Amino acid sequence: MKKNLEFITITPYLEQGLCQKATNILLKHINEEPKFLDLYWYLGLAYLFQGDEEKATEAWWAGLNQAWEMEVLDGALLLSSFLIKVAEEQENKENYDKALIIRERVQEIDSNNINNTLTLIKLAYFLNIFDLEKLAKWQVIDKLNSNTGSSIDSGLLLECIPWILSFPTALSIDFLEASLPYLKDQDWLTSVMHYAIELADAKNLITYATDIAQICLKFEPDNYCIINQLLYFYEMINNQAALLKTAWQFYHCIPKHSQEFGLECYILSRVLRILLLQGCWADIDREDIINKLRSALIYLEKQPKLQLNSFLSPRFWSIGLPLLYLFDDLLENRRFINSTSQKFQEGLIQENSLRRWKNKDLDNNRPLKIGYIGHSLRKHSVGWLSRWLFHYHDKQRFNLYFYLINQVNDELTKQWIIPNATQVYNLENGLEQALDQIQTDEIDILVDLDGLMGNMTANILAFKPVPIQVTWLGSDASGLPSIDYFIVDPYVLPKGAQNYYTEKLWCLPDTYLAIDGFEVGTATLSRGSLGINEHAVIYLSVQSSLKYNPQLCRLQLKIIQAVPSSIFLIKGIANNQGLQDLIATIAREVGVNINRIKFLPRDSDELTHRANLAIADIVLDTYPYSGATTTLETLWMEIPLVTRVGEQFSARNSYTFLTQVGVEQGIAWTDEEYVEWGVKLGQAPLLRRQIKRQLRKAKQTSVLWKAELFTREIEKAYESMWQTFVKDN
DSSP: OHHHHTTOOHHHHHHTTOHHHHHHHHHHHHHHOTTOHHHHHHHHHHHHHTTOHHHHHHHHHHHHHHHHHTTOTTHHHHHHHHHHHHHHHHHHTTOHHHHHHHHHHHHHHOTTOHHHHHHHHHHHHHTTOOOHHHHHHTTHHHHHHHOOSTTOOHHHHHHHHHHHHTSOSHHHHHHHHHHGGGOOOTHHHHHHHHHHHHHHHHHOOHHHHHHHHHHHHHHSTTOHHHHHHHHHHHHHHTOHHHHHHHHHHHHTTOOSSGGGHHHHHHHHHHHHHHHHHHTOHHHHHHHTHHHHHHHHHHHHHTOSOOOOOTTTTTTTTOTTGGGGGTOOOHHHHHHHHHHHHHHHHHHHSOGGGSOOOOSOOOOSSSOEEEEEEESOOSSSHHHHHHHHHHHHSOTTTEEEEEEEESOOOOHHIIIIIGGGOSEEEEEOSOHHHHHHHHHHTTOSEEEESOTTSOHHHHHHHHTOOSSEEEEOSSSSOOOOTTOOEEEEOTTTSOTTGGGGOSSEEEEOSSOSOOOOOOOOOOOOOOHHHHTOOTTSEEEEEOOOGGGOOHHHHHHHHHHHHHSTTEEEEEESOTTOHHHHHHHHHHHHHHTOOGGGEEEEOOOSSHHHHHHHGGGOSEEEOOSSSOOSHHHHHHHHTTOOEEEEOOSSGGGSHHHHHHHHTTOOTTEESSHHHHHHHHHHHHHOHHHHHHHHHHHHHHHHHOGGGOHHHHHHHHHHHHHHHHHHHHHHO
């Protein structure tokens, strides 16, 4: 019979759709040779291709019965192998619909064949008919959990993972977890984590991305790249408990080998920032993390060159930033920032690829192309403060280009950025896209609005894609060697500060920032709603939790203790138990009843926040990192402010703004003066009213509230920078 079948061309009939003819031939040969099992397999296939699944099943069962009569024990295996071979032939010809039908029959015959099930997923995905009901119906997860793994095609499994993860459900996470024992090659981690980050950034599926990362971490529990990404995810969803737990996990990733001290610096900086945010000062002190970071940074300074791996290379630049919140040490803090930024830039690029611009048009008479780059040109402090500059820019003399880094455009972007732009770009596709676009636009001056706050911005600036790069706003200058200028004023840095900066300090004549004020909404806070006596003196603090430290809290609570009729409102840490515990502990030490302190949540929006400032009699600023936007809002709402002036940029913002509005009361140069001014203002309602009148008058007279005048000054600065460049080139 086998010899005769060599001349029977069944397969071409099936491929040509002549299934009935094939059926007739097969039935004839079955009558002649009923013990030849392949005839039954082909007959079932012919019926299947005709759409008659019932007859196909009957034919195959007839073959299986024949195998049983012939005492062939592996008849089902023979049938399954036959169908898989036919399915593979169809797949090679890209006949995915036929291959799917065949493999579904294999699923019924040999339901434990996990590779067949995975191929079903693949085919269903190709045909755009896959859904998670099929995942449950085919019992894929159960098969993965019960399989020994010896027969699973790990490559096929890896193909299926992103398709299944594209469905953001718990079942998809279960599939990923069940797959772990069969994924031997670590390369899959990179692709799956990249996909998780994409889900979080592009689709805002942060919790789901977190679940994916947690499963990946089970595969490699000490993978610091995954742990670091989990920290970002937990920060985005504000899961404080998980954030702290993961921070300690990250802390224990500190390498024991001295050649990896760059990673040690980064981990210490990252963990310290998280602990500061959570007010975990007991943990910080117990582990001596601050001194460990300082020691690591000092050691780093002494290294002539630092090799940064692919993880550290785009991140290793602002690791000294947490120290700005702890120490008002202009010399040391700037030294650390400059050193790490230099090593970041050196590790990111080679010196000969630094200057990417060429063939620059040096015509002094054409409009200058000004690029503004940052991640916060939206309802964010930077957005609220910079918008007036864009509004008043002379569009005849300056063409404005905006490079928005991984941000979602909101009402502020649409109202203040887009209408004032020659072009706006939302850069989401990485470093090369950003550099290419900036070069294509032939920008003359690129203005960094992130300072020490944006990784992607720092990466772009490090490559120096334009002739002149300037830092304005942000938290401080970044210390990148590729930045030419840092815009300041006569007050925001002390005399001689140029000695501590790699950037040239460009000092504007009056103020480094001016705005035309703020929109104010409707207040939702009142003395009545908070149960505060109408005669009580209300002190208010509205700063980020990063800016609180035990010494500052002690000074503020000394003020409260010295003004018995006072109440202290602290906004923004209502859900921060660590900081609340710290403040409560210090309150007991100082002798302040905890009932005189109220922890308030953040307001729902900026306009409400500003309106609610009016409840305060006095606002207490932070040190060594003072307010900036919050100080401007306080002054706009005509509320007295107490600030402690320091040496570093972040300790002098409130000082420069108070100086601009002509108010000296509340400016303290020592800790003792900070307490004295706080107490004096609390006990002197007439003085508070005098300050309030001065602040109201300043709205009409102060350069701080004259954004158009400020714009002309910064435009002069841009033109002078450009003229200097032209002269030198």
